[in-house]
Amino acid sequence: MIQAIHTKVKGRARYKIEELHNSAELKNYLERSLGNYPEIKLVNANPLTSKILVYFPQEKSYKDIGTLIEKVLLTYKEKTKLIAANKSEKKSKVSKPTITNPQQQKGEDWYLLPVNKVVHQLHTSPTDGLSSASASANLQKYGSNVLSHTETRSDLSIIIEQFKSLPVALLGVAAGVSIFTGGVIDAAVILGVVILNAAIGYTTESQSEKIIHSLKNREPASTWVIRDSNLQEIPTENVVLGDILALKPGTYVSADSRLIAADNLSVDESALTGESLPVTKTDDLLIGEDIPLGDRVNMAYKGTFVTGGQGLAVVVATGQSTEMGNIQQLVGEATAMETPLAKQLDQVGSQLVLISMGICGLVFGLGVWRGYGLVQMLKSSISLAVAAVPEGLPTVATTTLALGIRDMRRNRVLVRSLSAVEALGSVQTICLDKTGTLTENKMSVVEIQSNTHNIKVADGEFITGEQKINPYHNDELLKLIHVSVLCNESQVSREGNGKYEVIGSATENALIYMAISSGVDIIDLKQKYPLVQTNLRSENRNLMSTIHQTHDEKKFVAVKGSPAEVVELCQTWVKHGEIVELTPADKRAIAIENDRMAGKALRVLGVAYNHINEFQSNNNHELDLIWLGLVGMADPIRKGAKQLISDFHQAGIATVMITGDQSPTAYAIAKELELSQEQQLEILDSSNLNNLTPAALTALSDKVDVFARISPSNKLQIVQALQAAGKVVAMTGDGINDAPALKAAQVGVAMGKGGTDVAREVADIVLEDDRLETMIVAVSRGRTIYNNIRKSVHFLLATNLSEIMVMTTATAAGIGEPLNAIQLLWLNLVTDIFPGLSLAMEAPEPEVLSQPPRNPDEPIIKKSDFGRIVFESAGLSVSTLLAYAYALRRYGFSPQASTIAFFTLTSSQLLHTISCRSEHHSLFSKEKLPRNSYLNAAIVGSFAIQILAIALPPLRNLLKITPINFVDTAVIIGSALWPLLLSESTKNIQPNINGVPPLLMPDNNL
Secondary structure, eight states: OEEEEEOOSTTEEEEEEGGGTTOHHHHHHHHHHHTTSTTOOEEEEETTTTEEEEEOOTTSOHHHHHHHHHHHHHHHHHHHHHHHHHHHHHTTSOOOOOOSSOOOOOOOOGGGSOHHHHHHHTTOOTTTOBOHHHHHHHHHHHOOSOOOOOOOOOHHHHHHHTTOSHHHHHHHHHHHHHHHTTOHHHHHHHHHHHHHHHHHHHHHHHHHHHHHHHTOOOOOOEEEEEETTEEEEEEGGGOOTTOEEEEOTTOBOOSEEEEEEEEEEEEEOHHHHOOOSOEEOOOOOOOSSSOOGGGOTTEEOTTOEEEEEEEEEEEEEOGGGSHHHHHHHHHHHOOOOOOHHHHHHHHHHHHHHHHHHHHHHHHHHHHHHHTOOHHHHHHHHHHHHHHHSOTHHHHHHHHHHHHHHHHHHHTTEEESSHHHHHHHHTOOEEEEEIIIIIBOSSOEEEEEEESSOEEEEETTEEEETTEEEOGGGOHHHHHHHHHHHHSOOOEEEEOTTSOEEEESOHHHHHHHHHHHHHTOOHHHHHHHSOEEEEEOOBTTBOEEEEEEEOTTSOEEEEEEEOHHHHHHTEEEEEETTEEEEOOHHHHHHHHHHHHHHHHTTOEEEEEEEEEESSOOTTSGGGSSEEEEEEEEEEOOBOTTHHHHHHHHHHTTOEEEEEOSSOHHHHHHHHHHHTOOSSSSOOEEEHHHHTTSOHHHHHHHHTTOSEEESOOHHHHHHHHHHHHHTTOOEEEEEOSGGGHHHHHHSSEEEEESSSSOHHHHHHOSEEETTOOTTHHHHHHHHHHHHHHHHHHHHHHHHHHHHHHHHHHHHHHHHTOOOSSOHHHHHHHHHHHHHHHHHHHTTOOOOTTTTSSOOOOTTSOSSOHHHHHHHHHHHHHHHHHHHHHHHHHHHHHOSSHHHHHHHHHHHHHHHHHHHHHTTOSSOOTTOSSOOOOOHHHHHHHHHHHHHHHHHHHSHHHHHHHTOOOOOHHHHHHHHHHHHHHHHHHHHTSOOOOOOOOOOGGGSOOTTO
């Protein structure tokens, strides 16, 4: 059902279509189909509101347009029914044959060939296109125009990845040995820990995968081509070599093609090349060799977007043979590097395997030498091997990283894998894509040079010097704004809430938004000066003019375009409210200002106007113009990007900008961002980069601040060169051209809102709302997680080593076994997991973002740490053995003696958690650490579980322990406190680092 809801303005109407609600497919069909009718100027459908806005000639009735929409909608419904019927038929029939081995498409430098030769080689015609028979033959020969889907992680692969660590593998082996030796309960507990670890990791990572896939966009399903001498709409997958594409504003290019006709055609190639501004296209032959992708102005590539004008192009490559297909192949070839933490945890696991084997052999040999039975010593040595492996290690690491993912999600940062959170903390170099990442990928007016003022434009304000200007108090500025609105093809409408909807090219939209921010009523202005005639740019004329009717029956001429051409048409200018002569000296001054603004990488337009008494069709109305000034536009830097660069530098992270823009533009943006910490910016152009050997690029990579005019393969080379130089690299991006580098970097960061599907599919982290400044929060979180995991590993190794020392010493001394196998396993479960997790949830250190990144080659436990770990373990072991010696003297070889040793070692290990909170701060320091409620809860809870073990008969019987009296309790408490006091009194106490700017303090919510 179609309902006309806004019809008051002639030539514009808005309709409501119930079927349009939440149907992106119908939106695309309506816009494509209606756009091909000559009576439709512009159409924009919105599936969220179920409304469609249509512009048409004023002499047409909105009722006629409504009838036309009904006709198109009816056709769509019939097609939908036909497709549904065909699908049901196909269930019982043999499906359409697929091309299993399509022939390779010929890779020509089509941009270096004249149009007639291209057309001849592809056996097609610019006017008639391919015949249906030829198109069918090409489809069979070369295959469908589709890209292979990026492989995504399946649920099974995510589950398998949770078991791919040596600590987990070792626990599995220990469980198997326990079953083999009759320890079924031991094995069940160990396997429970392994399964819990895998469940936490799978749940967290699969949730992130689902959210990231929900951001996926659908590719347009159909394309307009000329075939059999007719313009027709065909499925995009059926586009073949030789097809003639009809290119119109608002459509995507469906295949790589050579232009054969271009009328003011402009194409947004930012997703493919990184070039922020739409590229003006031509059908001219290009001269030269190895012309960069961004400079091939007579080509249109698959996946790019037509922003203005129209054209015809002959398809020269489809599917995987397109430039987008080549990039996808690069993505497949790029190898994701393992993160530092994954390497280090595997290294710790390897060391534990060797230690376990050594312990088994040592204890078994000592026991046999002492005369113990073979079976008894085999069980004891296996129990010690299990004790050597911290069951809490994989769980602590996995859970800590999972909590990091949860906290990042609160900041709308989606993390695909657990390791990516930690890897951010070790990043040494971050490669920043410019377009759409550092900048907003849309044009905005940033500077105006009127005849009396230099005006900066920012956040909707006009500022000269320190003073804000109200355009309505400055006639020259207001006139310039009015002319910029009138000489403009953007379509502007106003919604019911008063907000403007602007549809047009990036440049012209920027001028409209400038006027809106100044308070100009766009629709009222256009109605006050109705458009009579438009004279567009042409090949030899880089300006545009429009003629408008005024209230006094005169004509008003509005002109904008190349400043050099516009100023030559001017004889006067407005200065201090008066029209005065524009002298040659004045024109030279304007030319200097134009060069100054262009040197800042601005796109500069000259603006002028005139009044004429009668309509003149020979274009001489563009003579004797009145000069108004220069308007400078740029792709504005994202809000907060400059501060983010400063924060990265403060954190010791090098920043590198990679862009497809020209060197001057890239240099100007980098200068504004203060990208380099040195005074001199180092910039390298792709023309120089392509001549470097891999070794030379590796040597240069960490000395260059800006890489300009870069192709997708160049981006991959740069990331790999930095990695070869020993750097941990993060890469940010949003386009198809960024995907190979995103995958190769240790941390790939993609934009969720404005990014492409390909970029999101390969990235480790997706910024859901495109706020790049959340990256510094992620870096802080990554560093804190690593430091806390390091504390946990230190604690686990120290406590588990104490168990080994106690058992080995007792066996060697011949004083029996202080702990049995089930007590060792219970000890590990009670004192490892929850206390270890509580250490992993310590608050961030204040100086976390004012220190350089850690060396990725540095092990998680350094050599200097081992001495400290052995010292702490020795303290725990000595206190336990002394308590055991007391119990042996009083009770002999009995369950009471084992109970006292068991409770002493358990209590001292739990209290040791307090000592592991900091390497430098002790209980005796003046500066106290922030309160950790999780740690308090873990210690109290673990002690409660230990008390239950002796209070409940079933647990008491399982652990083979007995009740204890008051004196025994005092011995246990004294023996447990002594190691804590010893450890705290021998710490290397250092003063806290002061003076950290509040801005760098990590978010406490993280």
